[in-house]
Amino acid sequence: MKPYYNNFFGEFGGRYVAEVLRPSLDELEKAYVDAINDKSFLEEYRSLCSDFIGRPTPLLYAENSTKALGGARIYIKMEGLANTGAHKINNAIGQGLLAKRMGKTRIIAETGAGQHGVATASVCAKLGFKCRVYMGEVDIKRQHPNVFWMELFGAEVAPVKSGTATLKDAVNEALRDWAWSFQDTHYLLGSALGPSPYPDMVREFQSVIGKETQEQVKELGLDVAAMVACVGGGSNSIGFFYPFLGKDKPDLFGVEAGGLSSQAGDHATRMDGIGKPGIVQGYKSIFLSDDDGQVIPTHSVSAGLDYAGIGPQLAHLGKTGRIRFEKAMDSEVLEAVRFFAENEGIIFALESAHAGAQAIKLAKKYSRDKAIIVNMSGRGDKDLFILARELDKDNWFSFLKKEINENAK
Amino acid sequence: MQSKLMTHMIAGYPDRETSLAVARAFIEGGSSFLEIQFPFSDGTADGPFIQEACDKALKAGFSVNMGFKLVSEIAALSDVPVFIMTYANIIFAAGVKDFLSRCKESGASGIIIPDLPPDSDEKLYAEGKALGLHVVPVIAPSITDTRLKEVFNQCGEYIYASLRKGITGQYTEIGEENLEFLKKAAGLGAKVLAGFGISTAEQVATLAPHVHASIIGTAFIKEIKKCIDNGKKDDIYIILYNKIKALLKA
């Protein structure tokens, strides 16, 4: 693999876009490669990483969980402590600085769980951009707190009704906007997917997670046997795994959304042998699609993993076997949230809890002197409405009723 | 200067039978080319009206098999050439070569795939040429001169020029800028089919001296939608027929 820009990863990746977007992507590729090799740009990025995001994020020894599980030592990379609550801001601040360098004045983004939207809106407030975030109507409904935060940051949240009204449709809508607006607008894509240079660029900005982890592991002298991350589009996982891809150790696990069942429409497991090679939204990768090539609906309790495609580099690394793909079911995910809350006093985002669930399954497979590192890509504050409904329904509903009856006058 | 039209429709919208009526209205109304779009779940160049129509066609059971059957029935109606438009994943899922063979068998003259541009085309251009099908690239005014030449070298006779940036649907003002762009494309020797935002006879007349044909899509979809919303599906043929006559009149 080349250091900054690959375009293709094995057979996957590329830039399959209508001619109208080509000049913008050419321009973006040049600006990105130029910036990533420029010391002053990197200096600015690092300084905002520390002062604005709060990096480095800690690597926590999950001692109680380790004892409860009785196997390898569990460590948690606490990306959820980043400003705005998830890893998404690492990429948002990188691309925000790049957009500034390119002289853009407006930023558009797609969002699923709303974490990328919140990160982007926050960066736009910080760096002074106009901001519009596309979000599927289904996701707006289930992640309302994040809609509120985005608007508080001054962003406009544009509901997307087309298709399945989830993340993939928000990507489509952002691409349609960009086909009009590219002269003054940067499309701040939130995961390691889409046409090149996005998969390379997003990975590069997210690799800060893996690089920090590598240093922290060295400092603590850990013998790491496995690393685990959840995989939606793939930005937290590829950034977390990045420094370890060229070696054959540790074992790397990408965890997809198993949803309710393995029936079509009930899950988002693309790497389970069900997904097919395809070209969608500007890149070639593995997609959940039917025989005609129509993309099929997905489901996950976590909006952020509810997506039919996967970043091209991950698809490639799945094929070569460097990354193993597993899945966690909705029910296992809720259980994992509860487990880490009770044992460690931390609340995983539903997305990240997919990785947590896998770590619970893995603990006993490795010996006690080894370490397993879980990337907690986000914290669960945004999931309050879902978690409370699932874990404590009656109390929660009576609270909501009271809130409306007493305060909605 | 005689105006020519390329008329666009969506296969299976609102259903198979009506699609045939739409095609007949186009042919009998005097269209010079038919563009038949195979709906894709995630068409990123489609404006809101075309998206909605594609969603509806898919929900009503559109399949690629049905699309090809429809194309062969429509192609058999007349000598008006038929071009199939769709997106990369539909052709990639079938296999580029197999899909193109089916285009040929169904009697289509060419194919338009906006997200398989020359050099990221999965051999679309080479395979199309080998089968004697026109593969028509879609270009936009922001294209550089170098890229325009590159694209033209790959393609055959036709170029599909979108008259502005953005997606299909919204009205396009025709002025110096897009005419300059059309001149550049025509200057290479291409037959230029131009569209995106064309809905009036005045636009068609203004374009006529500069293009081989004007492409009209959303304007027809809006008419079809109006008929469906008013419960008057049987009127679709006559309304489209009259609309084409009117568009060609100015």
Ligand SMILES: Cc1ncc(COP(=O)(O)O)c(C=O)c1O
């Ligand atoms: C907390 C969190 N983790 C993970 C994801 C999935 O994205 P990715 O696979 O790009 O990291 C999201 C997406 O919204 C998220 O909010």
